[in-house]
Amino acid sequence: MNTPTTQLRDVQQHDSPTGPTHQRVSRMPSACRDVIITSENGLHARPAMSFVDAANHFGSVVQVTRLGDTPETVDGKSIMQMLTLAAVQGTTLRICAEGDDAHHAVERLVSLIENGFAED
């Protein structure tokens, strides 16, 4: 779970990398972690759908940022927006959540990607 490519951060200490578009509510728990897409086809339609389905189970706002030269942040609960990230193999995604179940959401979503969306 705690691979070198991922890091757990607390928002009380760090700000989210690219300011989320929603109104920030102070003292709302939040979390972020980076994860590298390793599967050959990238985060393609079906895994992206699984990701979005999982994200929608949480009350927290989920934001996903594609890191790199042209960073882009999208709503992690929107399949349309997730696909427009075009997260191919090797892309680093930063997954941030904000809300009561933020930590739980980030852990779950990151593990989903790391385990190649295996049924668990």
Add this chain to the structure above:
Amino acid sequence: MEILKGIGVSPGVAMSTAIVLDVEDLAVQPRQVPPEAADAELARLDRAIADALRDIERLRDEVTQRSGREIGAIFDFHLGLLRDRSLVGQFRNEVASGHYTAEYAVNLVMKRLSATFLGMKDRYFAERVKDIYDLERRVLRHLIGQQREDLNRLSRDVIVIAHDLLPSQTAQLDRNRVRGFAVDVGGRTSHTAIVARAMSIPAVVGVGDVSKRVAPGDIILIDGTRGLVVINPNEDQLKDFDVQLERQHRIELELAQLRDLPAQTRDGHVVSLQANIEFPPEIDDAVERGAAGIGLYRTEFLYLNSEQEPTEADHYNAYVDAVRRLRGKPLVIRTLDLGADKYDPKADPATLERNPFLGDRSIRLCLHDIPMFKRQLRAILRASVAGDVRIMFPMISTLLELRQARMVLSDVMEELDDEGVKFNTDIPVGMMMEVPSAALMASVFAREVNFFSIGTNDLIQYTLAVDRTNERVAGLFNAAHPSVLLLIRDIIRAGARTQVPVSVCGEMAGEPLYTLLLLGLGLTTFSMNAPDIPEIKKIIRSTTMPHAREIARRAMGFDSERQVMHYLREETRKLVPDAF
């Protein structure tokens, strides 16, 4: 205000609010709705999305069962997209703020999304464009389907504007609510035009791009007599509309008085004026207008109105219904005459023929599918005990075809006999005269049938080599062409020599311009769209046979269709000044 010119195919004027139908296979037009209609448009959008979701769920379950979860999951992705609030939010926004139709909103947003995917370097992601396209089509199909459904239960008067209407769609238009229609394509003799006339709905076809220019909610004035479509008319046009409307009512009233008078020349020569129909319920209207029978019952509408081929019972019920409504008046049932212009445009392109008008249609189609042909013949024969039923074979081009068709009929008679089913063993059997090869051999055919009926539309098309639905050459389609007149004259002569009655059941029979000519050539039965009957009767009642014969003799002497038409117009006006 804008005036568009088309071909007036069904006379009369009408004015009402436009509804515009989109077509699945064509680009969606950037139409806006009035701001106050945005809520209704949003409701339509939501309904279409809900319906599409239901479709996809069903599809996913089917595919999962057949091919496994892996494949079925593709549709989970489609479901996810269509449930995606940010995508649906964009659709809704284009309707709520842009005031676009739901169709265009979906089209616009999906086009934007496609462009994003197409711009991706990774091939896998770029290919998601196909999913987007698939989803867009699915939602549009539901939206367009809604429009068609809505047409069947209109709550207010409308003018229907469309790129094209299938004849079956035209036939289903609610006559009490649809005041008129205008379409981009089509010609005078397209079947849509024929149906419009039969239903007495003012219609203009071949208006070019009327479906792009009109927005839903525009006030539209249709002048089916002059072939005009006025978008949002001004004061002057509204006044002119009132004048026209009054004139229309006056003429209708006058013609109604003719209903109970015989179709008889001043010197006592009686002819039979009959009606062409597609649906039995039209018979009531036809009889009301003075039809002495049905000279042409086009049965292909039985085939076009249902998803599956009609059963023998479907045929039988329709025929018996028609016979009962006629109360002893004759009914000529034409066997299946599916032609290229009546095919569903959504048919599989792989099965389309390159030259359908010269292809496997009509009687040829029937002789290639004997079981289907027999089903129809059985139903006709069974209905023949209920009244005066006659059979007519269409598109006969060689003697062999006629003999084969008659042989199939004999087979069916034998089968019914064996089963102990009653039918009229002497049922009159006739043929359409609509292919020049048959027309030229009319005297030979006359020995093998009980009657001829000249289908002028196809006869003209095959003689002059003109596709009447192609607006670029439709101008060459002309009943007055001397070659066509020669064929018609010879068919009537061949019939007269052998006591085989001849009728005309094409458009020509209902056109006042040709009444004196056809009468003078010796035609005894005119079968036309019911609304034309009173006017044709009026012309017949105003002449004598020697006079009509003289007109026919002179008309046959001209070299060009222009001279013929000019002459006939002059002569008809002399007799009936307000004939045109």
